[in-house]
Amino acid sequence: MAQGYRLVHVAGYGVNGVAYYAAIWEKRAGPPWQARHGLTGGQYQQTFNQLSQQGYRIRRVSGYFVAGAPYYAAIWEQRSGPPLQARHGLSGAGYQQFFDRMLAQGYRLDWVSGYQLGDDAHYAAIWEQRSGAPFQARHGMTAPDYQQTFNQMSAQQYRLRHVCGYSVLGLPYFAAIWEQRAGPPWEAHHNMTGAQYQQTFDRLVSGKGYRLTDVSGYDAGGQAVYAAIWEQA
Amino acid sequence: MQITRRAVLLGASSLALTPTALFAASPFPWRARHGMLAQEYQATFG
Numbered sequence: 001m002a003q004g005y006r007l008v009h010v011a012g013y014g015v016n017g018v019a020y021y022a023a024i025w026e027k028r029a030g031p032p033w034q035a036r037h038g039l040t041g042g043q044y045q046q047t048f049n050q051l052s053q054q055g056y057r058i059r060r061v062s063g064y065f066v067a068g069a070p071y072y073a074a075i076w077e078q079r080s081g082p083p084l085q086a087r088h089g090l091s092g093a094g095y096q097q098f099f100d101r102m103l104a105q106g107y108r109l110d111w112v113s114g115y116q117l118g119d120d121a122h123y124a125a126i127w128e129q130r131s132g133a134p135f136q137a138r139h140g141m142t143a144p145d146y147q148q149t150f151n152q153m154s155a156q157q158y159r160l161r162h163v164c165g166y167s168v169l170g171l172p173y174f175a176a177i178w179e180q181r182a183g184p185p186w187e188a189h190h191n192m193t194g195a196q197y198q199q200t201f202d203r204l205v206s207g208k209g210y211r212l213t214d215v216s217g218y219d220a221g222g223q224a225v226y227a228a229i230w231e232q233a
Numbered sequence: 234m235q236i237t238r239r240a241v242l243l244g245a246s247s248l249a250l251t252p253t254a255l256f257a258a259s260p261f262p263w264r265a266r267h268g269m270l271a272q273e274y275q276a277t278f279g
Binding site: 005007010018019020021022023024025026027028035037038194197201211212215217224226 | 261262263264265266267268269270271273274275277278
């Protein structure tokens with residue numbers, strides 16, 4: 001990437017046994033950052049521990065399933081901040097349990113990534129102990145569940161802050177975070193083929209001056225599809 | 234705000250997972266790419 005651009009988002013996804021990546025870079029000042037991809041769970045934990053000792057905080061994590069094995073891509077920033085907790089390899093029940101525990105301790109979910117591990121959905125997530133706009137999070141949603149929840153949240157003025165599409169045993173699921181706050185106009189779309197994603201990108205970015213804030217890829221019947229959020233720049 | 238519910242297109246054969254470089258001006262310049270293979274993603278780190 002051209003000089004001065006910093007990686008602010010990465011999503012890994014496996015399609016037909018091949019790992020692919022979607023990423024967003026921004027050209028702006030900021031703290032030092034580091035990124036890794038293709039890490040096993042053990043390597044991710046080891047890197048996490050090493051970078052934590054150097055003052056790096058995890059900013060993004062993406063779990064993805066390729067050829068029968070889970071991998072992780074992540075971004076760290078060297079900066080201070082509120083207390084942070086990150087976990088990976090959580091089952092759906094384990095994630096919910098930890099989510100509830102974090103909520104009781106004043107942590108808010110900052111990021112979540114769903115992915116297949118074995119035959120089940122698992123989650124990697126980041127929590128921060130800080131205040132902020134009311135938020136709601138859901139995971140394990142099918143596409144109809146996601147649409148229904150999206151509509152309900154929209155009716156309550158919740159904005160979609162993050163959505164992660166992921167595939168488990170060939171079926172698409174969604175994990176998402178909504179925040180109840182004002183902000184610029186935005187759009188979110190899911191289950192877009194690569195061509196549809198590109199068309200939507202062009203319509204919103206070139207046509208309306210929006211910028212991409214979130215994108216995830218996942219396998220649908222052996223081809224990559226995308227879920228993404230755009231916001232008016 | 235809006236969201237469209239799209240049917241998952243199973244078996245579409247015309248999709249090419251070629252990396253797509255995209256750029257737009259905003260308060261700060263930004264770029265996005267998708268469909269990058271590991272080596273292509275690695276190459277973005279220079």
